[in-house]
Amino acid sequence: MTPLLQIDDLTIAYRLADGSGFQAIRDYSLTMAPGEIVGIVGQSGAGKSTIGKAVLGLMGENATIEAGRIRLSGHDITRARDVEAIRGRKVGYIYQNPMTALNPVLTIGEQLLESIVTHTGRRGAAARAYAVELLEQAEVPQAAERLSKYPHQLSGGLCQRIVFAIAICARPALLIADEPTTALDVTVQKAVLATLERMARKEGIGILLITHDMGVVAQMCDRVQVLRRGELVEEGATRQLLLHPAAAYTRQLMAAIPPMDRRLDRFDVIERQADSPGRERGIAYLRTARDGFAPSGSALLSVRGLSKTYPAPPRSGQDAFVALKDVSFDVRAGEVLGIVGESGSGKSTIGRCILGLQQPDAGAAITFRGRSLQPGRRDRAALARSLQCIFQDPYSSLNPRMSAAVNMTYALVAHGLVAARDARRLAGDLLEVVQLPRDAAGKMPHAFSGGERQRIGIARALAFRPELIFCDEPTSALDVTVQAEVLNLMKDLREMLGLTLVFVSHDLAVVRQMCDRVLVMSKGEIVEAGAADEVLLRPRHAYTRDLLASMPRMAET
Amino acid sequence: MTEPQVPRFAGWRAIFRGHALPTAGLVGMGLFLALALLAPAIAPQNPYDQMQLNIMDGLLPPMTQTMDGRIAYLGTDSLGRDILSAVLYGLRISLLVAVVAVAAGITAGVLLGLVSALRGGWIDALVMRAVDLTVSFPGVLLAIMLLAIFGTGVDKVIVALAIGIWAQTARVVRAVALTEMQRDYIAAARLGGISEWRIMLHFLLPNSITPVLVLLPMAISGAIVAEATLSFLGVGVPITQPSLGLLIANGNEYLLSGKWWISMIPGLVLVAMVLCVNVVADRMRDHANPFLRAKD
Numbered sequence: 078m079t080p081l082l083q084i085d086d087l088t089i090a091y092r093l094a095d096g097s098g099f100q101a102i103r104d105y106s107l108t109m110a111p112g113e114i115v116g117i118v119g120q121s122g123a124g125k126s127t128i129g130k131a132v133l134g135l136m137g138e139n140a141t142i143e144a145g146r147i148r149l150s151g152h153d154i155t156r157a158r159d160v161e162a163i164r165g166r167k168v169g170y171i172y173q174n175p176m177t178a179l180n181p182v183l184t185i186g187e188q189l190l191e192s193i194v195t196h197t198g199r200r201g202a203a204a205r206a207y208a209v210e211l212l213e214q215a216e217v218p219q220a221a222e223r224l225s226k227y228p229h230q231l232s233g234g235l236c237q238r239i240v241f242a243i244a245i246c247a248r249p250a251l252l253i254a255d256e257p258t259t260a261l262d263v264t265v266q267k268a269v270l271a272t273l274e275r276m277a278r279k280e281g282i283g284i285l286l287i288t289h290d291m292g293v294v295a296q297m298c299d300r301v302q303v304l305r306r307g308e309l310v311e312e313g314a315t316r317q318l319l320l321h322p323a324a325a326y327t328r329q330l331m332a333a334i335p336p337m338d339r340r341l342d343r344f345d346v347i348e349r350q351a352d353s354p355g356r357e358r359g360i361a362y363l364r365t366a367r368d369g370f371a372p373s374g375s376a377l378l379s380v381r382g383l384s385k386t387y388p389a390p391p392r393s394g395q396d397a398f399v400a401l402k403d404v405s406f407d408v409r410a411g412e413v414l415g416i417v418g419e420s421g422s423g424k425s426t427i428g429r430c431i432l433g434l435q436q437p438d439a440g441a442a443i444t445f446r447g448r449s450l451q452p453g454r455r456d457r458a459a460l461a462r463s464l465q466c467i468f469q470d471p472y473s474s475l476n477p478r479m480s481a482a483v484n485m486t487y488a489l490v491a492h493g494l495v496a497a498r499d500a501r502r503l504a505g506d507l508l509e510v511v512q513l514p515r516d517a518a519g520k521m522p523h524a525f526s527g528g529e530r531q532r533i534g535i536a537r538a539l540a541f542r543p544e545l546i547f548c549d550e551p552t553s554a555l556d557v558t559v560q561a562e563v564l565n566l567m568k569d570l571r572e573m574l575g576l577t578l579v580f581v582s583h584d585l586a587v588v589r590q591m592c593d594r595v596l597v598m599s600k601g602e603i604v605e606a607g608a609a610d611e612v613l614l615r616p617r618h619a620y621t622r623d624l625l626a627s628m629p630r631m632a633e634t
Numbered sequence: 635m636t637e638p639q640v641p642r643f644a645g646w647r648a649i650f651r652g653h654a655l656p657t658a659g660l661v662g663m664g665l666f667l668a669l670a671l672l673a674p675a676i677a678p679q680n681p682y683d684q685m686q687l688n689i690m691d692g693l694l695p696p697m698t699q700t701m702d703g704r705i706a707y708l709g710t711d712s713l714g715r716d717i718l719s720a721v722l723y724g725l726r727i728s729l730l731v732a733v734v735a736v737a738a739g740i741t742a743g744v745l746l747g748l749v750s751a752l753r754g755g756w757i758d759a760l761v762m763r764a765v766d767l768t769v770s771f772p773g774v775l776l777a778i779m780l781l782a783i784f785g786t787g788v789d790k791v792i793v794a795l796a797i798g799i800w801a802q803t804a805r806v807v808r809a810v811a812l813t814e815m816q817r818d819y820i821a822a823a824r825l826g827g828i829s830e831w832r833i834m835l836h837f838l839l840p841n842s843i844t845p846v847l848v849l850l851p852m853a854i855s856g857a858i859v860a861e862a863t864l865s866f867l868g869v870g871v872p873i874t875q876p877s878l879g880l881l882i883a884n885g886n887e888y889l890l891s892g893k894w895w896i897s898m899i900p901g902l903v904l905v906a907m908v909l910c911v912n913v914v915a916d917r918m919r920d921h922a923n924p925f926l927r928a929k930d
Contacts, residue, residue: 434821461827474818478840484819487836488826537822 079151081250081283082109082132087145089127089136089307101127101140102307111250112281114274116298116315118288118330120556124307125287129253132285133168134160150250165196169244169282171273173256175236179228185239186224189246196247211242214279216272234265241273248280255287262419263583264627270296289556291334292628295319303327333561335586337613337628343568344561344590355515359506363574366462366542370575371446373411377577378431378445378545381405384438385426385601400426401437402601408545413571413578415592415609417585417624422598424581425469428547431579432466445545461488465538469550471530475522475537481508482518485537507536511566528559532566539570545577552587564590585628589613597621649921656917662910670725677719678704682874688714693888696895709895711884720881721900727877728904731788732857735795740853742796743803744846748834750804751811751842761804768801773856774863781869788871791864795857803846803853810842848922851915855908862904878904 089102101124109115117125130136132147134157147155154163164170172178180188189208193199199207205224212220215238228236237257244252257273258266274297277284286298294301294315301318303310303326311324322328332345371377383404389395401423408414416424429435431443433450443450445463468474475484482504489495495503505515511532522530531551538546551567552560564587570576582588588595588609595612597605597620605618616622650657669676679686691700691714700706700714708717750761768776777794784790814820815838823833862879864870866886871877876884878900885896 432821432825434824459827461825464825466822466825468818468822470818474822476819476823476837476841479836488823488828491826491828491832534822541826 078110080108080148081111081113081150082107082285083146083148084108084128084132085146085148087128087131087147088143089124089131090141090143091137092139092141100143100307102131105145105304105307105309107302109251109283109285112277112283113300114277114284114286114298116286116288116294116301117304118291118294118301119304120330120558121289122306123304125289125304126255127307128304129170129255129285129287132251132253133164133170135164135170165192165249166247167249167251169247169249169252171237171240171244171252171254171257174260175233175240176228176260178240179236181228183227184224185226185228185231189224189239189243192243192246207246208242211246212239214245214276215239215242216275217242232265233261234269237261237269238272241276245276245280245282248282250281250283252277252282252284253287254284256289257286258293259288259290263585264419264624266293267296267627273297291319291331291557303330330558333558335561335564335584335590337586337589337625340590340610343565346558346561346565353509355506356509359503359510360573362503362506363510363539363542366544367575370544371410373409373575375410376407377410378408378443378579380407380427380431381442383427383430383441383443385423385430385435386438400601401430404601404603406596406603406606408577408579410544410577411575412593413580413591415588415595416579416581416598417583417588417595418598419583419624421600423601424583424598425549426601427598428466428549428579428581432464432547433460461492461543462494462541463544465541465543465546467531467534467538467546467548467551470554471527471534472554474534475530477522480519480521481525481533484522484533485540489540503540504536507540508533510539510570511536526559528555528563531555531559531563535563535566535570539574545579548578548580550582551580553583560587567591585613585625597624649918653917656913659910659913659917662906663914666725666907666910667729669722670729673719673722673726677716677722679716679719681715681720681723681876690714693893693896695893696899708899711896712888717881717895717899720876721878721903724876724878724881724900725903725907727788727871727875728858728861728879728907731791731795731861731871731877732854735792735857735861736799736850736853738792739796739799740803740846740850743800744807744839744843746800747804747807748811748838748842751808751815752830752834752838758808762808765801765805768797769805773798773860777860777864778867778869781864786869786872788875791861791870794864795860798860799853799857803849806845806849807842810845811838814838814841844922848915848918851911851918855911855915858904858908858911 084105084107087102087105088100090098090100093099105128107115117128119125127136127140131142132149132154142155145155146153149163149167157163186208189211190204193204193207197207208224209220212223217223217235217238223231231239254273258269261269270293273284276282286293288294298315300313301315302312303318303324305326310326311318311322318327319331322331329346383401384399385401387398387400389397404427416427418424426435430437430441450460479487482501485504485507486495486500490497490500501518504518508517509515513529513532517525525533552563555563567578568591571578580588580591592609594607595609596603597612597618599620605612605616605621612621613625616625650660674680688701691706691710692712694700694706694710696707696709698706698709700710706716706718708721710716711720746761750758771779776798780794780797781790784793820833820837823837861870861877862882865877865879866883868883871880873880881900882897882904885893885900889897
């Protein structure tokens with residue numbers, strides 16, 4: 078039998094701006110049987126997406142195939158000129174973010190019909206009937222009504238199903254799915270993947286699934302390839318590879334995945350941790366504030382009746398949006414409080430209200446160590462030393478025009494907490510505390526990777542020696558191995574410095590690893606609260622059970 | 635996973651390397667600047683000094699000898715003024731007006747745009763309505779109206795041109811600053827208790843200024859042309875400080891009687907200078923646009 082897709086010794090190089098070359102893929106081979114679902118996993122930058130794009134001839138103009146062959150059902154398409162005949166017709170592509178893959182100014186029907194007319198030759202009523210059939214196949218409820226809707230009127234999960242429908246309209250033999258559920262909420266991820274799998278199995282479509290998520294691989298794939306820096310590390314049947322990984326890199330990748338069933342002291346990933354005078358000095362600096370902290374176990378922050386309503390635009394006829402509805406909770410000194418929920422459940426809004434970045438509705442009472450935090454009438458400089466934040470997106474949380482050192486110490490110097498001439502040394506010490514090299518202090522943010530930037534963000538928050546740090550999805554933008562490193566760092570720091578953390582995340586497994594107590598949020602309300610073990614292992618509320626059930630898990634394989 | 639970002643303002647060398655025409659434009663800009671600065675030293679005569687003019691030298695074509703035995707390389711005008719000297723001194727006025735007007739306009743625009751983005755509310759509304767009002771007049775018409783109110787003079791022309799420039803700058807800076815305000819480093823700065831003034835100058839300004847730097851050369855060439863237009867129309871600089879535009883206007887009446895050099899030479903210099911600035915401006919705009927850059 079001819080393989081559906083056969084890639085032999087593929088090498089792809091990118092030409093860089095400075096004229097040098099960079100081999101993104103080296104000697105990569107893949108053989109896929111028709112109807113097979115193959116996963117490619119690896120960290121970001123491993124070259125996963127480059128492979129998918131190479132099959133479709135969608136690589137950037139600065140990329141060239143230096144060696145190797147790509148054959149689709151026996152035909153060589155390595156440097157095919159008539160890529161239009163392949164794209165859409167023989168190979169469908171599913172993008173990471175359905176919201177950007179669909180054209181926002183055209184209706185679903187127009188976009189779907191355009192593909193149908195181009196690829197299948199059906200017209201008019203026949204095309205329309207086929208469109209509805211495709212949507213039904215993609216398990217879109219009320220398929221016929223959706224045709225007249227625009228993408229922004231539909232949820233992310235529905236949009237991705239519509240992308241599926243467009244991708245299979247010409248009955249391609251192969252689908253390339255590039256992180257198809259990364260942009261979606263956990264609660265819809267599982268259902269969307271199940272649809273994709275059913276569609277593929279029914280039609281005998283092979284899927285090349287590109288992902289960083291081992292859970293997704295476990296749920297869908299027949300076979301898995303592990304890619305590292307453009308090279309194939311390991312390949313095998315899913316179950317075999319996940320349960321008995323042979324390569325050290327695969328084992329490391331697996332060790333970085335936060336488990337749901339038990340709480341680890343630390344993740345088992347390789348780290349550089351050498352004690353140096355600078356690091357000790359930094360830790361000593363951070364510890365000096367500890368004596369003034371509230372005794373462990375006492376209520377540090379108390380939130381009562383916190384609501385936040387976004388008024389509807391005048392005369393729009395819409396209802397006001399209630400982001401938070403009467404939320405009350407306490408944070409005790411020395412604990413890690415987790416807040417979990419889907420996107421839009423109001424988790425981050427809680428933080429923004431506490432931190433004073435947003436005004437809560439009237440009637441909310443937020444007290445920190447017994448002192449009321451009056452919105453708008455706060456002593457900012459004093460508060461900065463009590464409450465800090467670690468942000469979600471490491472790419473936007475540092476000022477791109479300031480060096481790492483200045484980013485960390487600007488505010489301290491501005492308030493006169495640190496003399497300008499000592500700031501550079503303090504910055505170096507703090508970098509060593511977060512396990513970055515001392516001489517990184519002078520580099521600008523763009524010279525750092527996402528994980529390194531997040532460490533700088535952590536150092537900036539620590540530099541104030543705050544009692545409470547609000548962590549807003551601090552690892553959701555990071556790769557799983559980098560996430561493990563950053564979580565380890567946060568665990569260590571918490572132990573050393575006695576920090577109190579409020580840890581917001583949509584990832585239940587991460588929360589399980591980090592938190593003592595958990596609040597579960599849904600639609601702006603706390604639906605369940607309690608000890609982390611209790612809530613995550615024996616959930617009482619139906620929503621928490623849904624959330625837990627929808628997590629892709631490796632134990633199922 | 636990183637979003638493509640507007641590239642940072644790279645060094646001059648990186649922008650111009652491998653681009654012959656823009657490099658020539660840059661050299662030309664430098665040359666015109668040098669000529670303007672050195673005019674008193676290199677001009678054959680001081681065109682403002684009535685004592686140095688000889689009416690008997692009037693309307694000499696280029697490369698003819700004057701009464702005192704010098705060669706008038708570019709000819710003379712009806713008063714016997716050496717065109718080369720007049721052009722060199724005119725260059726000074728043209729460049730002075732353009733550069734000062736652009737500097738003033740852009741500084742005001744950047745500050746108002748930043749304040750507008752940072753404060754929002756009624757301040758934002760007020761500034762933006764002022765912008766709308768300003769840009770709803772054609773630039774030259776606005777300047778003529780202002781000069782009709784203020785009266786003419788080098789300083790008044792500068793003010794009139796600056797008023798045309800600030801509005802566009804303010805709008806661009808506000809738009810960029812508003813997106814920057816959404817980014818977490820501004821929230822981090824606020825959490826650090828950093829004052830609004832410092833946030834504006836050290837956080838917002840350096841991250842919002844790149845599009846303005848790209849607009850800068852284009853604004854200068856625009857201002858040069860606008861000043862020439864105003865002076866040509868007789869509402870610009872006074873006759874005692876003739877700019878290139880006024881020199882063109884002076885020769886205008888002789889243009890049809892074969893005395894082409896009086897108008898044409900300052901005109902050609904003006905065109906050459908604006909061309910130089912424009913090719914440099916184009917290159918900088920292309921450099922700042924990542925979509926165009928991917929193709930070269």
